[in-house]
Amino acid sequence: MASPAFTLPRFYTAFFLVIEPISALVGAFFAHFRQLDYLRMTHAASAPAYVSTIPLSTSVVLSQLANMYLLFMINEALVLRSTSNLRVWRTVLFGLLVADFGHLYSIKDLGHQVYWNVLKWNAMDWGNVAFVYAGATMRMMFLAGVGLNTESGRKAAERAAAMKAK
Secondary structure (H helix, E strand, O other), rough: OOOOOOOHHHHHHHHHHHHHHHHHHHHHHHHHHOOOOOOOOHHHHHOOOHHHOOOOHHHHHHHHHHHHHHHHHHHHHHHHHHHOHHHHHHHHHHHHHHHHHHHHHHHHHHHHHHOOOOOHOOHHHHHHHHHHHHHHHHHHHHHHHOOOOOOHHHHHHHHHHHHHHH
């Protein structure tokens, strides 16, 4: 891995270069190879009863989704790992942040409670909501410079310290 031209804290390294790419790979696996499970965890009431009854169009769309998860993984695990250019990091993470908001919007038809009712979440909800919240938060922190040895990072730290002092 190329040494970043900026200071990359370990929590960013762990999340962006290890945890999130592995999570995306797991999502790709389920979307492509375990389609019935994926559908049941997304919305059991509308999922087909058997693998053989998954509509072809749904199967194709799930495989396309798996491909998008792989792209997500490649962007983080390989593209970010291969560059020390802060501008590239910011650009990739901004694009992924936009995708986070799109992902959260895509589950709106499951009902507003899916966004906050953690007691009713299943494994898919934890991935679709909580993990996306975490990823979006990490990306916003990075884009704000939090924890980075950059001018914007130092300003963010100063703002946080000033708020804490109040």
